[in-house]
Amino acid sequence: MPSRTCSHSPSGFGKSLPEQGLLLLVVLVLLEGSVLPLGAASSPDVSHQDDSHNHKVADHGVNATKKVFPVLDVDYHHIQTPFEISLWVLLASLMKLGFHLIPRLSSIVPESCLLIVVGLLVGGLIKLAGEQVPPVLDSRLFFLCLLPPIILDAGYFLPIRPFMENVGTILMFAVVGTVWNAFFVGGLLYAVCQIQPANPSSLHSIELLHCLLFGSIISAVDPVAVLAVFEEIHINELLHILVFGESLLNDAVTVVLYHLFVEYAGVGTVTVMDGFLGVISFLVVALGGVLVGAIYGILAAFTSRFTSHTRVIEPLFVFVYSYMAYLSAEMFHLSGIMALIACGAVMRPYVEANISHKSHTTIKYFLKMWSSVSETLIFIFLGVATVDGPHSWNWTFVTVTVILCLVARVIGVVGLTYIINKFRIVKLTTKDQFIVAYGGLRGAIAFSLGFLLDQNQFAHRKMFLTAIITVIFFTVFVQGMTIKPLVELLAVKKKQEAKRSINEEIHTQFLDHLLTGIEDICGHYGHHHWKDKLNRFNKKYVKKCLIAGERSKEPQLIAFYHKMEMKQAIELVESGGGVKLPSAVPSTVSMQNIQPKKPPPAKAAERALPQLPKGREEEIRKILRSNLQRTRQRLRSYNRHTLVADPYEDGFSDLLIKKQKMIELEKKIKEMNNYLTVPAAPPDSPTMCRARLASGRDTDFKPAQQQKGNKICPDPQAYSMKPVSDSVPVIQVDLASPQSPDSVNVMDEFRRANQEEDQGLMMKPPQGSSGSNKPGEADTTRDQQRLMRCLSDPGPSADEDEDEPFLP
């Protein structure tokens, strides 16, 4: 959840107080209002309630004695279920709103705690009203409706690189750690229960298998709770992915252990064969889940290839395929969570290459919205379910459970890290281990699994539930609240804020290839070698199938570069075009500053070029410079919750570039008109052409149709650059020549040898989706201006012939 810290100015705070009061009032009224129908829902005498409602509302319209046609009627029963659902969702969302309005609360107490408290309140209110609390954490509702959006959101936006780099560690923690936890807690709990001497309570009757089952339920780290708490503390990527990855991947283990123990608890004994089958079952569950997810992911990617004509339903495919992956996995008792993660992670790169920018935004927003609401609802329901019970408090059992959970977690993490560090390059320090251990939060999944237990088969179900709730409360409240100050105290490394720069991207790719090469030279097939093979396979076969059109061939670096340029272009236009944007590193550096110096011009004696009077030169230079300078902005940092627009919009780039060019051109034309009165020079002297300085700048622009495939129609108004060829005389204006700072040297076309290296920002016409969507800011100040034909421009096609040279 994004944690907005509201900073109110003193006057603002005063103003918002009545607003807050109003909001609280509304919330209370809503609570009261919601309690009655919610309570009424589960009470048997619904009709009685309805009648009383009827009379209250329909008083004025109905004649009590004669039953005339009811003008106004209330039929709550008709809309009951959807109404209640909507009311709960509304409650959850209003709560979320409310928390962020209270300024300091959200920074002290994590949202999850507050929501549980709200749930407790609501549950309490319902109970007070005498109604029966609805079974909100019913397992079907939880597992089929509430959990999938959160997991899909996590899976779709999973940072693949850090995940894959640490997958060994994550699997160790998830599988071995969870199994260790389950057996340790279950076993020791059984032992403790057995040694209760004085109190021959029901504890003695607990069987070992039941304890082990309980252990397996309570030992799994919960992804919802982890997400909720970790999102607010912004620790570094490595720790985040370790704990979070573990919470996702331990689902398979939990599923297997749970079913195993439920099955055999009935029988009473477990043989070695059963244990062996359990291991096989684990592999089937885990790998099967991933396989199901991957299949659906590929289907989704393949479908998205053909959606270019029906953009509006693109997001639907993503959601439906993912949900079906989850349901299919659940059908076979495979791990639904792993299926969902695999589906999201597999489909994402291909789907994003195929869908439109708007669909991309839609998917992002919908996923965030659903997962946010789901999370809120889950915590509220936890609170409500706590009030409901059923409870059976047993001091020994509960306290021993809590203590054992903590101890098991710590021992497990420390022990595993010792082993893992032998294989890791970036070792996990003690601080890291502490955070991993402390971040092992339990949540609603454990409760739901406990709730699923059959009361008849498991006599101690109530006690289990109580213990589970206590552990959940302990981890969420105590650990959740204290983890933030602890992170500060221990000075754990925080998340890096700045987005990757183009240099980092270039060098990441460079390093990948370098390390692959070194591995090849060394002769062993390491990590990089296989990654490289996978990438090549992907590029050669998979991308061609799953990505439509031109983009299937686009290398990653270029895609990254385009995205970056577009983002900047959009920022520039949105800020009013040309106005300096505030940036982290305000800079006056522009292209002009990095272009290599031209070789010194010919000696003065050989120069037959007339020079402009000084005043005029200054003016020309100033105007050109002011039009050509650009500021480079630092990109905004990426945050999982801020949805920066992804500017790969069809047609948007055209508009943008056109607009910019228009503005600049108009300015130029206006100012350059004054300079047509330069003293006449011999007819075939290049100086005549200084008059055409105006069009120089815009020549680097590539017409829009050279962008991806056929998605963008040729823009008839685009100004195209003429390809450099012998027949076109080119005038270059050297502004920054050190030899003659006071003169504008005009070199003629025979100096074209120098032009070659200036082609940096220009693209030759026929090409694919390379950086043609560069806005006007791309062709900024340069040492030399390329003067081509001017304003009466030609059509967009790059293949057309040269127009007549402008020199007579």
Added chain:
Amino acid sequence: MSDFSVEQIKNLHKRFEQLSGNEETISRENLENIPALANNPIRRQIIGAFFDKRNQHQNEVGSFEEIGFEQFLMVMSHFRPPTLKTTEEERETMRKEKLRFLFNMHDTDNDGTITLEEYRKAVEELLSKSGAIGQEAAKAIADAAMLEVASTNVPHMAPDDFYEGITFEHFEQILKGLEMESRMHIRFLDVDTTTMHCGRSTS
């Protein structure tokens, strides 16, 4: 020098002999003949780095025609990972060393800076397996990258100033987020892998 273990040195020596055909030195052809390298876009730079005298840390410049096992090992030592016992200071040195290695790969004329031309060439090589699309975009990407380096390191340049090229300090500055000492490494196995290839007789 490097702190390779005895096992690792033995394995690397075996590999060296395999590459050189049991001779004392290897030449560029030996490395170019490795089939797996054929798909690598920056093949030439990698091979060049082995023969670059600057990577031998003896303050010489230029390049060798052939290198012996010691020089081979010296180049490989740039890819050692840090261990739990590596101190902060040692990590800093390691990072500088690795960054220097990368810098040398780009700075082909050894003038201490990566000029725009050299950077363009580097990006072009990187995209060389991507066909025409790659080549066209390479220049733009290199220019943008250069601009970024200049903007971050020398934010206020007058319009007439000229940014010569990326110096080593600037190079360090822009890549400091990547934590080179942890990223730029390969696993040197303690197991002899030269005998473990299935069905491969050469390299």
